[in-house]
Amino acid sequence: METREFIIDDENAKIRVDKAVASLLDFSRKRVKDILDEGNILVNGSPCKASYILQEGDHLLVNIPEVQSLEVLPENIPLNIVYEDDDVIVINKPKGMVVHPAFGHVSGTLVNALMYHCKDLSGINGVMRPGIVHRIDKDTSGLLVVCKNDKAHLALSEQLSNKTCHREYLAIVHHPFSHEHGTINAPIGRDEKDRQKMAVTANNSKEAITHFTVLENFKDYALVRCRLETGRTHQIRVHMQYIKHPIVGDPKYGHRKTIDTNGQLLHACKLEFIHPTTKEYMSFEAEPDQTFKNILEKLRKGDSV
Structure with missing residues (x-):
């Protein structure tokens, strides 16, 4: 102790x-x-x-007290594999799946599924996060890359640090915009009033930059495409709330009165990186899930949602 x-x-x-x-x-x-x-x-x-x-x-x-260790076990959970080789595996994660085990989520995670699917995963992030270079939130769907060995993990981590690994997201947010493009440059740290949340704050914060393009405006909502320059926890969710355009359905940072979506309408739609071994520039795209598409279609038709 x-x-x-x-x-x-x-x-x-x-x-x-x-x-x-x-x-x-x-x-x-x-x-x-x-x-x-x-x-x-x-x-x-x-x-x-x-x-x-x-x-x-x-x-x-x-x-x-010492934190009780968790045993991470392989589980036969289907994976939507976009690409795989001896070094990396690109997954299109479904909404609702936690990326790695933690207290309260000891099974059913992406890591449990990966351990069943792959014989080897990089060990740099320890037994709880094998292979995990970057993560996306439980209720955010979309692309992420996992590494099968430490060499690939180090190479991808360096790309993330050097901002040569590109990640783009689609989001449906509250309120239409009066402009087409924007950059949010606002540091993010732990919310001083609620330690379970992140916030734009000057205290104990780190640089956070999000670029966005407005793809479509609707009466009360907008469809935006966001590109991360940094990768802070909840970055897009916090930044969109900060500029008064919170993501629809976000239970932590969004409006109380919102569309019933069972979580934020945020999807990691594009992932680009340099392959750690071949040095080939890899680019992957994935469409959002059917719930996202259905709501978007209703907004385009002017139907109530």
């Missing part, structure tokens, strides 16, 4: 202890709650409640 100690300064004073611990250790609120419930957060030597308001000079001690 790891122990972390803090003397509360004026910056962390006068806020709840659970919020302070989440911020100081970059933990989710749920993990902090579990640690609190086990009596592993002490203020001035005594266990405290989540609602305790910290005071300047308080001695905060957090005993962090």
